[in-house]
Amino acid sequence: MEIQKFVVDDRDEGLRVDVYLSNQLDHVSRSFIQKLIEQGNVMINGSKEKLKKYKVQENDEIAVEIPDPEILKIEPENIPIDIVYEDDDVIVVNKPQGMVVHPAPGNYHGTLVNALLYHCKTLSSINGVIRPGIVHRIDKDTSGLLMVAKNDRAHRCLAEQLKEHSINRIYIALVHGNIKEERGTINAPIGRHPVDRLKMAVVAKNGKEAVTHFAVLKRFHDYTLIQAKLETGRTHQIRVHMAYMHHPLVGDPVYGIKKEKFHIEGQALHAQTLGFVHPSTGQYMEFYAELPPYFTKIIKIIENISGQR
Structure with missing residues:
Protein backbone atom coordinates (compact mmCIF):
# COMPACT_ATOMS: atom_id res chain seq x y z
CA MET A 1 0.00 0.00 0.00
CA GLU A 2 1.41 3.37 -1.04
CA ILE A 3 0.33 6.54 0.81
CA GLN A 4 0.58 9.94 -0.91
CA LYS A 5 0.04 13.16 1.07
CA PHE A 6 -0.74 16.65 -0.19
CA VAL A 7 -1.41 20.10 1.25
CA VAL A 8 -3.66 22.27 -0.92
CA ASP A 9 -2.33 25.71 -1.82
CA ASP A 10 -4.39 28.75 -2.79
CA ARG A 11 -3.99 28.17 -6.54
CA ASP A 12 -6.04 24.96 -6.36
CA GLU A 13 -8.75 26.13 -3.98
CA GLY A 14 -12.24 25.34 -5.25
CA LEU A 15 -11.30 22.30 -7.34
CA ARG A 16 -13.32 19.18 -6.75
CA VAL A 17 -11.21 16.66 -4.87
CA ASP A 18 -11.07 14.10 -7.71
CA VAL A 19 -9.97 16.81 -10.15
CA TYR A 20 -7.33 18.06 -7.71
CA LEU A 21 -5.93 14.58 -7.16
CA SER A 22 -5.89 13.72 -10.86
CA ASN A 23 -3.75 16.83 -11.37
CA GLN A 24 -1.37 15.77 -8.62
CA LEU A 25 -1.24 12.09 -9.58
CA ASP A 26 -0.85 12.33 -13.33
CA HIS A 27 -0.10 8.59 -13.63
CA VAL A 28 -3.53 7.74 -12.17
CA SER A 29 -6.85 8.15 -13.99
CA ARG A 30 -9.65 10.28 -12.60
CA SER A 31 -12.04 7.31 -12.60
CA PHE A 32 -9.53 5.35 -10.49
CA ILE A 33 -9.35 8.26 -8.02
CA GLN A 34 -13.15 8.36 -7.81
CA LYS A 35 -13.10 4.64 -7.03
CA LEU A 36 -10.54 5.25 -4.27
CA ILE A 37 -12.82 7.93 -2.78
CA GLU A 38 -15.80 5.56 -2.85
CA GLN A 39 -13.74 2.81 -1.18
CA GLY A 40 -12.59 5.14 1.63
CA ASN A 41 -8.96 5.36 0.49
CA VAL A 42 -8.96 9.17 0.55
CA MET A 43 -8.94 11.29 3.72
CA ILE A 44 -9.20 15.06 3.97
CA ASN A 45 -8.20 16.56 7.31
CA GLY A 46 -8.55 13.11 8.85
CA SER A 47 -12.07 12.44 7.56
CA LYS A 48 -13.38 10.10 4.85
CA GLU A 49 -16.96 11.39 4.99
CA LYS A 50 -18.84 13.19 2.16
CA LEU A 51 -15.87 13.56 -0.16
CA LYS A 52 -17.48 12.69 -3.49
CA LYS A 53 -18.27 16.31 -4.45
CA TYR A 54 -16.00 18.02 -1.96
CA LYS A 55 -14.17 21.11 -3.20
CA VAL A 56 -10.72 21.49 -1.72
CA GLN A 57 -9.76 24.48 0.39
CA GLU A 58 -6.40 26.09 1.02
CA ASN A 59 -4.33 24.17 3.61
CA ASP A 60 -6.50 21.04 3.38
CA GLU A 61 -4.39 18.00 4.23
CA ILE A 62 -5.15 15.10 1.91
CA ALA A 63 -3.94 11.52 2.26
CA VAL A 64 -4.44 8.98 -0.51
CA GLU A 65 -3.95 5.24 0.01
CA ILE A 66 -3.07 3.63 -3.32
CA PRO A 67 -3.44 -0.17 -3.22
CA ASP A 68 -0.59 -2.32 -4.46
CA PRO A 69 -0.99 -3.03 -8.18
CA GLU A 70 -2.39 -6.36 -9.27
CA ILE A 71 0.44 -8.76 -10.00
CA LEU A 72 0.35 -9.53 -13.68
CA LYS A 73 2.42 -11.86 -15.79
CA ILE A 74 3.23 -10.32 -19.14
CA GLU A 75 3.91 -13.04 -21.67
CA PRO A 76 6.73 -12.94 -24.25
CA GLU A 77 5.30 -13.06 -27.79
CA ASN A 78 7.04 -13.87 -31.05
CA ILE A 79 6.27 -10.57 -32.78
CA PRO A 80 8.71 -9.27 -35.42
CA ILE A 81 10.43 -6.00 -34.44
CA ASP A 82 12.77 -3.73 -36.39
CA ILE A 83 15.96 -3.62 -34.30
CA VAL A 84 18.22 -0.72 -35.27
CA TYR A 85 20.91 -1.37 -32.64
CA GLU A 86 21.49 -3.82 -29.79
CA ASP A 87 24.17 -4.65 -27.20
CA ASP A 88 24.23 -5.91 -23.61
CA ASP A 89 22.87 -2.62 -22.22
CA VAL A 90 20.61 -1.04 -24.80
CA ILE A 91 18.31 -1.92 -27.65
CA VAL A 92 17.04 0.68 -30.13
CA VAL A 93 13.85 -0.23 -31.97
CA ASN A 94 12.06 1.36 -34.92
CA LYS A 95 8.45 1.00 -33.74
CA PRO A 96 5.75 0.77 -36.42
CA GLN A 97 2.67 2.94 -36.36
CA GLY A 98 -0.18 1.16 -34.58
CA MET A 99 1.91 -0.77 -32.05
CA VAL A 100 1.36 -0.04 -28.36
CA VAL A 101 4.61 0.32 -26.40
CA HIS A 102 3.63 -1.49 -23.20
CA PRO A 103 0.66 -3.41 -21.79
CA ALA A 104 -2.18 -1.58 -20.07
CA PRO A 105 -5.57 -2.62 -18.67
CA GLY A 106 -7.53 -4.33 -21.41
CA ASN A 107 -4.50 -4.49 -23.69
CA TYR A 108 -1.97 -7.02 -22.42
CA HIS A 109 -0.93 -8.62 -25.71
CA GLY A 110 0.67 -7.58 -28.98
CA THR A 111 2.72 -4.73 -27.49
CA LEU A 112 6.36 -3.83 -28.01
CA VAL A 113 7.13 -5.08 -24.50
CA ASN A 114 5.65 -8.50 -25.33
CA ALA A 115 7.89 -8.63 -28.39
CA LEU A 116 10.98 -7.43 -26.50
CA LEU A 117 10.54 -10.03 -23.75
CA TYR A 118 10.59 -12.75 -26.40
CA HIS A 119 13.65 -11.32 -28.13
CA CYS A 120 15.73 -10.10 -25.16
CA LYS A 121 14.72 -12.53 -22.40
CA THR A 122 15.69 -9.91 -19.77
CA LEU A 123 14.96 -6.18 -19.50
CA SER A 124 15.48 -3.66 -16.71
CA SER A 125 13.10 -4.02 -13.76
CA ILE A 126 12.85 -0.36 -12.73
CA ASN A 127 9.40 0.23 -14.22
CA GLY A 128 7.98 -3.06 -13.01
CA VAL A 129 6.29 -5.94 -14.78
CA ILE A 130 4.14 -3.78 -17.08
CA ARG A 131 6.91 -1.57 -18.48
CA PRO A 132 10.17 -3.51 -18.21
CA GLY A 133 13.03 -1.71 -19.96
CA ILE A 134 10.88 1.20 -21.09
CA VAL A 135 12.79 4.44 -20.49
CA HIS A 136 10.55 6.64 -22.63
CA ARG A 137 7.46 6.09 -24.74
CA ILE A 138 6.00 7.17 -28.04
CA ASP A 139 2.28 7.04 -28.81
CA LYS A 140 0.66 4.00 -30.37
CA ASP A 141 0.11 5.78 -33.68
CA THR A 142 3.51 7.48 -33.73
CA SER A 143 6.20 5.55 -35.57
CA GLY A 144 9.93 5.66 -35.05
CA LEU A 145 12.86 5.23 -32.71
CA LEU A 146 12.64 4.13 -29.12
CA MET A 147 15.47 3.19 -26.73
CA VAL A 148 15.03 0.36 -24.24
CA ALA A 149 17.28 -0.58 -21.29
CA LYS A 150 18.31 -4.19 -20.76
CA ASN A 151 19.47 -3.72 -17.16
CA ASP A 152 18.81 -1.37 -14.25
CA ARG A 153 22.18 0.40 -14.45
CA ALA A 154 21.63 1.31 -18.10
CA HIS A 155 18.05 2.35 -17.30
CA ARG A 156 19.15 4.76 -14.56
CA CYS A 157 21.77 6.31 -16.84
CA LEU A 158 19.37 6.84 -19.74
CA ALA A 159 16.63 8.13 -17.44
CA GLU A 160 19.06 10.70 -16.00
CA GLN A 161 19.87 11.90 -19.52
CA LEU A 162 16.16 12.32 -20.18
CA LYS A 163 15.81 14.31 -16.97
CA GLU A 164 18.71 16.56 -17.99
CA HIS A 165 17.20 17.05 -21.49
CA SER A 166 20.45 15.84 -23.07
CA ILE A 167 18.95 13.13 -25.29
Whole structure:
Protein backbone atom coordinates (compact mmCIF):
# COMPACT_ATOMS: atom_id res chain seq x y z
CA MET A 1 0.00 0.00 0.00
CA GLU A 2 1.41 3.37 -1.04
CA ILE A 3 0.33 6.54 0.81
CA GLN A 4 0.58 9.94 -0.91
CA LYS A 5 0.04 13.16 1.07
CA PHE A 6 -0.74 16.65 -0.19
CA VAL A 7 -1.41 20.10 1.25
CA VAL A 8 -3.66 22.27 -0.92
CA ASP A 9 -2.33 25.71 -1.82
CA ASP A 10 -4.39 28.75 -2.79
CA ARG A 11 -3.99 28.17 -6.54
CA ASP A 12 -6.04 24.96 -6.36
CA GLU A 13 -8.75 26.13 -3.98
CA GLY A 14 -12.24 25.34 -5.25
CA LEU A 15 -11.30 22.30 -7.34
CA ARG A 16 -13.32 19.18 -6.75
CA VAL A 17 -11.21 16.66 -4.87
CA ASP A 18 -11.07 14.10 -7.71
CA VAL A 19 -9.97 16.81 -10.15
CA TYR A 20 -7.33 18.06 -7.71
CA LEU A 21 -5.93 14.58 -7.16
CA SER A 22 -5.89 13.72 -10.86
CA ASN A 23 -3.75 16.83 -11.37
CA GLN A 24 -1.37 15.77 -8.62
CA LEU A 25 -1.24 12.09 -9.58
CA ASP A 26 -0.85 12.33 -13.33
CA HIS A 27 -0.10 8.59 -13.63
CA VAL A 28 -3.53 7.74 -12.17
CA SER A 29 -6.85 8.15 -13.99
CA ARG A 30 -9.65 10.28 -12.60
CA SER A 31 -12.04 7.31 -12.60
CA PHE A 32 -9.53 5.35 -10.49
CA ILE A 33 -9.35 8.26 -8.02
CA GLN A 34 -13.15 8.36 -7.81
CA LYS A 35 -13.10 4.64 -7.03
CA LEU A 36 -10.54 5.25 -4.27
CA ILE A 37 -12.82 7.93 -2.78
CA GLU A 38 -15.80 5.56 -2.85
CA GLN A 39 -13.74 2.81 -1.18
CA GLY A 40 -12.59 5.14 1.63
CA ASN A 41 -8.96 5.36 0.49
CA VAL A 42 -8.96 9.17 0.55
CA MET A 43 -8.94 11.29 3.72
CA ILE A 44 -9.20 15.06 3.97
CA ASN A 45 -8.20 16.56 7.31
CA GLY A 46 -8.55 13.11 8.85
CA SER A 47 -12.07 12.44 7.56
CA LYS A 48 -13.38 10.10 4.85
CA GLU A 49 -16.96 11.39 4.99
CA LYS A 50 -18.84 13.19 2.16
CA LEU A 51 -15.87 13.56 -0.16
CA LYS A 52 -17.48 12.69 -3.49
CA LYS A 53 -18.27 16.31 -4.45
CA TYR A 54 -16.00 18.02 -1.96
CA LYS A 55 -14.17 21.11 -3.20
CA VAL A 56 -10.72 21.49 -1.72
CA GLN A 57 -9.76 24.48 0.39
CA GLU A 58 -6.40 26.09 1.02
CA ASN A 59 -4.33 24.17 3.61
CA ASP A 60 -6.50 21.04 3.38
CA GLU A 61 -4.39 18.00 4.23
CA ILE A 62 -5.15 15.10 1.91
CA ALA A 63 -3.94 11.52 2.26
CA VAL A 64 -4.44 8.98 -0.51
CA GLU A 65 -3.95 5.24 0.01
CA ILE A 66 -3.07 3.63 -3.32
CA PRO A 67 -3.44 -0.17 -3.22
CA ASP A 68 -0.59 -2.32 -4.46
CA PRO A 69 -0.99 -3.03 -8.18
CA GLU A 70 -2.39 -6.36 -9.27
CA ILE A 71 0.44 -8.76 -10.00
CA LEU A 72 0.35 -9.53 -13.68
CA LYS A 73 2.42 -11.86 -15.79
CA ILE A 74 3.23 -10.32 -19.14
CA GLU A 75 3.91 -13.04 -21.67
CA PRO A 76 6.73 -12.94 -24.25
CA GLU A 77 5.30 -13.06 -27.79
CA ASN A 78 7.04 -13.87 -31.05
CA ILE A 79 6.27 -10.57 -32.78
CA PRO A 80 8.71 -9.27 -35.42
CA ILE A 81 10.43 -6.00 -34.44
CA ASP A 82 12.77 -3.73 -36.39
CA ILE A 83 15.96 -3.62 -34.30
CA VAL A 84 18.22 -0.72 -35.27
CA TYR A 85 20.91 -1.37 -32.64
CA GLU A 86 21.49 -3.82 -29.79
CA ASP A 87 24.17 -4.65 -27.20
CA ASP A 88 24.23 -5.91 -23.61
CA ASP A 89 22.87 -2.62 -22.22
CA VAL A 90 20.61 -1.04 -24.80
CA ILE A 91 18.31 -1.92 -27.65
CA VAL A 92 17.04 0.68 -30.13
CA VAL A 93 13.85 -0.23 -31.97
CA ASN A 94 12.06 1.36 -34.92
CA LYS A 95 8.45 1.00 -33.74
CA PRO A 96 5.75 0.77 -36.42
CA GLN A 97 2.67 2.94 -36.36
CA GLY A 98 -0.18 1.16 -34.58
CA MET A 99 1.91 -0.77 -32.05
CA VAL A 100 1.36 -0.04 -28.36
CA VAL A 101 4.61 0.32 -26.40
CA HIS A 102 3.63 -1.49 -23.20
CA PRO A 103 0.66 -3.41 -21.79
CA ALA A 104 -2.18 -1.58 -20.07
CA PRO A 105 -5.57 -2.62 -18.67
CA GLY A 106 -7.53 -4.33 -21.41
CA ASN A 107 -4.50 -4.49 -23.69
CA TYR A 108 -1.97 -7.02 -22.42
CA HIS A 109 -0.93 -8.62 -25.71
CA GLY A 110 0.67 -7.58 -28.98
CA THR A 111 2.72 -4.73 -27.49
CA LEU A 112 6.36 -3.83 -28.01
CA VAL A 113 7.13 -5.08 -24.50
CA ASN A 114 5.65 -8.50 -25.33
CA ALA A 115 7.89 -8.63 -28.39
CA LEU A 116 10.98 -7.43 -26.50
CA LEU A 117 10.54 -10.03 -23.75
CA TYR A 118 10.59 -12.75 -26.40
CA HIS A 119 13.65 -11.32 -28.13
CA CYS A 120 15.73 -10.10 -25.16
CA LYS A 121 14.72 -12.53 -22.40
CA THR A 122 15.69 -9.91 -19.77
CA LEU A 123 14.96 -6.18 -19.50
CA SER A 124 15.48 -3.66 -16.71
CA SER A 125 13.10 -4.02 -13.76
CA ILE A 126 12.85 -0.36 -12.73
CA ASN A 127 9.40 0.23 -14.22
CA GLY A 128 7.98 -3.06 -13.01
CA VAL A 129 6.29 -5.94 -14.78
CA ILE A 130 4.14 -3.78 -17.08
CA ARG A 131 6.91 -1.57 -18.48
CA PRO A 132 10.17 -3.51 -18.21
CA GLY A 133 13.03 -1.71 -19.96
CA ILE A 134 10.88 1.20 -21.09
CA VAL A 135 12.79 4.44 -20.49
CA HIS A 136 10.55 6.64 -22.63
CA ARG A 137 7.46 6.09 -24.74
CA ILE A 138 6.00 7.17 -28.04
CA ASP A 139 2.28 7.04 -28.81
CA LYS A 140 0.66 4.00 -30.37
CA ASP A 141 0.11 5.78 -33.68
CA THR A 142 3.51 7.48 -33.73
CA SER A 143 6.20 5.55 -35.57
CA GLY A 144 9.93 5.66 -35.05
CA LEU A 145 12.86 5.23 -32.71
CA LEU A 146 12.64 4.13 -29.12
CA MET A 147 15.47 3.19 -26.73
CA VAL A 148 15.03 0.36 -24.24
CA ALA A 149 17.28 -0.58 -21.29
CA LYS A 150 18.31 -4.19 -20.76
CA ASN A 151 19.47 -3.72 -17.16
CA ASP A 152 18.81 -1.37 -14.25
CA ARG A 153 22.18 0.40 -14.45
CA ALA A 154 21.63 1.31 -18.10
CA HIS A 155 18.05 2.35 -17.30
CA ARG A 156 19.15 4.76 -14.56
CA CYS A 157 21.77 6.31 -16.84
CA LEU A 158 19.37 6.84 -19.74
CA ALA A 159 16.63 8.13 -17.44
CA GLU A 160 19.06 10.70 -16.00
CA GLN A 161 19.87 11.90 -19.52
CA LEU A 162 16.16 12.32 -20.18
CA LYS A 163 15.81 14.31 -16.97
CA GLU A 164 18.71 16.56 -17.99
CA HIS A 165 17.20 17.05 -21.49
CA SER A 166 20.45 15.84 -23.07
CA ILE A 167 18.95 13.13 -25.29
CA ASN A 168 18.54 14.20 -28.91
CA ARG A 169 14.99 13.43 -30.05
CA ILE A 170 13.94 14.75 -33.44
CA TYR A 171 10.57 14.04 -35.04
CA ILE A 172 9.14 14.65 -38.50
CA ALA A 173 5.53 15.84 -38.57
CA LEU A 174 3.06 16.87 -41.24
CA VAL A 175 0.74 19.62 -40.04
CA HIS A 176 -2.26 21.48 -41.36
CA GLY A 177 -1.80 25.03 -42.60
CA ASN A 178 1.18 26.99 -43.84
CA ILE A 179 3.66 27.94 -41.13
CA LYS A 180 5.17 31.32 -41.99
CA GLU A 181 8.20 31.19 -39.69
CA GLU A 182 11.25 29.21 -40.81
CA ARG A 183 11.81 28.01 -37.25
CA GLY A 184 10.62 28.71 -33.74
CA THR A 185 10.21 27.51 -30.17
CA ILE A 186 6.96 26.67 -28.41
CA ASN A 187 7.32 27.11 -24.67
CA ALA A 188 3.91 26.36 -23.19
CA PRO A 189 3.11 24.21 -20.12
CA ILE A 190 1.14 21.01 -20.66
CA GLY A 191 -1.25 19.30 -18.25
CA ARG A 192 -4.51 17.38 -18.23
CA HIS A 193 -7.31 19.05 -20.16
CA PRO A 194 -9.54 20.82 -17.61
CA VAL A 195 -12.72 19.27 -19.05
CA ASP A 196 -11.75 16.21 -21.10
CA ARG A 197 -9.48 14.12 -18.85
CA LEU A 198 -8.51 11.83 -21.74
CA LYS A 199 -6.73 14.74 -23.43
CA MET A 200 -3.74 16.90 -22.65
CA ALA A 201 -3.72 20.66 -23.20
CA VAL A 202 -1.69 23.82 -22.79
CA VAL A 203 -2.77 25.01 -19.36
CA ALA A 204 -1.72 27.89 -17.14
CA LYS A 205 -2.67 26.03 -13.97
CA ASN A 206 -1.07 22.73 -12.91
CA GLY A 207 0.84 22.44 -16.18
CA LYS A 208 4.40 21.11 -16.47
CA GLU A 209 7.10 22.87 -18.46
CA ALA A 210 7.03 21.80 -22.10
CA VAL A 211 9.41 23.08 -24.79
CA THR A 212 9.36 22.11 -28.48
CA HIS A 213 11.70 23.53 -31.13
CA PHE A 214 10.50 23.33 -34.74
CA ALA A 215 11.89 24.05 -38.20
CA VAL A 216 10.06 24.07 -41.54
CA LEU A 217 11.30 21.45 -44.01
CA LYS A 218 8.83 22.03 -46.82
CA ARG A 219 5.66 24.02 -47.43
CA PHE A 220 2.74 22.82 -49.47
CA HIS A 221 -0.45 24.71 -50.29
CA ASP A 222 -2.39 23.75 -47.18
CA TYR A 223 0.22 21.76 -45.27
CA THR A 224 3.71 22.08 -43.81
CA LEU A 225 6.31 19.39 -43.24
CA ILE A 226 8.29 20.18 -40.10
CA GLN A 227 11.09 18.89 -37.94
CA ALA A 228 10.29 19.02 -34.22
CA LYS A 229 12.94 18.64 -31.54
CA LEU A 230 11.87 17.83 -28.00
CA GLU A 231 13.55 19.61 -25.13
CA THR A 232 11.08 18.13 -22.65
CA GLY A 233 8.96 15.00 -23.06
CA ARG A 234 5.39 15.56 -21.92
CA THR A 235 2.54 13.28 -22.95
CA HIS A 236 1.42 14.10 -26.51
CA GLN A 237 3.76 17.13 -26.45
CA ILE A 238 4.25 17.74 -30.19
CA ARG A 239 0.59 16.99 -30.93
CA VAL A 240 -0.63 19.37 -28.23
CA HIS A 241 1.84 22.15 -29.05
CA MET A 242 1.10 22.15 -32.78
CA ALA A 243 -2.66 22.13 -32.16
CA TYR A 244 -2.11 25.04 -29.75
CA MET A 245 -0.37 26.89 -32.61
CA HIS A 246 -3.40 26.17 -34.84
CA HIS A 247 -1.38 23.72 -36.94
CA PRO A 248 -2.64 20.29 -35.79
CA LEU A 249 -1.00 17.15 -37.09
CA VAL A 250 -2.51 15.51 -40.13
CA GLY A 251 -4.50 12.44 -39.08
CA ASP A 252 -4.47 13.22 -35.36
CA PRO A 253 -7.64 11.61 -33.99
CA VAL A 254 -7.58 13.55 -30.71
CA TYR A 255 -6.21 17.03 -31.44
CA GLY A 256 -6.67 17.22 -35.21
CA ILE A 257 -9.34 18.14 -37.74
CA LYS A 258 -12.42 15.91 -37.59
CA LYS A 259 -13.05 15.65 -41.33
CA GLU A 260 -9.64 14.51 -42.51
CA LYS A 261 -8.89 13.98 -46.22
CA PHE A 262 -6.33 11.27 -45.60
CA HIS A 263 -7.64 7.99 -44.26
CA ILE A 264 -4.73 7.04 -42.02
CA GLU A 265 -4.77 5.31 -38.66
CA GLY A 266 -3.41 8.10 -36.51
CA GLN A 267 -1.21 11.16 -36.74
CA ALA A 268 1.57 11.76 -39.28
CA LEU A 269 4.38 11.82 -36.71
CA HIS A 270 7.66 9.91 -36.91
CA ALA A 271 10.51 9.76 -34.38
CA GLN A 272 13.32 9.99 -36.91
CA THR A 273 16.48 10.73 -34.89
CA LEU A 274 17.52 9.47 -31.46
CA GLY A 275 20.87 10.28 -29.86
CA PHE A 276 22.21 9.52 -26.39
CA VAL A 277 25.40 8.77 -24.46
CA HIS A 278 25.92 5.03 -24.11
CA PRO A 279 25.59 4.00 -20.43
CA SER A 280 28.74 1.84 -20.47
CA THR A 281 31.13 3.35 -23.03
CA GLY A 282 30.29 7.01 -22.42
CA GLN A 283 30.28 7.54 -26.20
CA TYR A 284 27.57 9.55 -27.94
CA MET A 285 25.48 7.41 -30.30
CA GLU A 286 22.89 8.61 -32.80
CA PHE A 287 20.38 6.64 -34.84
CA TYR A 288 18.15 7.52 -37.79
CA ALA A 289 14.97 5.92 -39.16
CA GLU A 290 13.65 6.69 -42.64
CA LEU A 291 10.07 7.86 -43.01
CA PRO A 292 7.78 4.82 -43.18
CA PRO A 293 5.58 4.11 -46.25
CA TYR A 294 2.37 5.49 -44.68
CA PHE A 295 4.09 8.86 -44.24
CA THR A 296 5.75 9.09 -47.66
CA LYS A 297 2.47 8.09 -49.30
CA ILE A 298 0.68 11.09 -47.75
CA ILE A 299 3.47 13.44 -48.86
CA LYS A 300 3.18 12.18 -52.46
CA ILE A 301 -0.58 12.70 -52.42
CA ILE A 302 -0.13 16.27 -51.14
CA GLU A 303 2.56 16.96 -53.73
CA ASN A 304 0.19 15.83 -56.48
CA ILE A 305 -2.65 17.95 -55.09
CA SER A 306 -0.51 21.06 -54.78
CA GLY A 307 1.47 20.49 -57.97
CA GLN A 308 4.78 20.37 -56.08
CA ARG A 309 7.67 17.94 -56.40
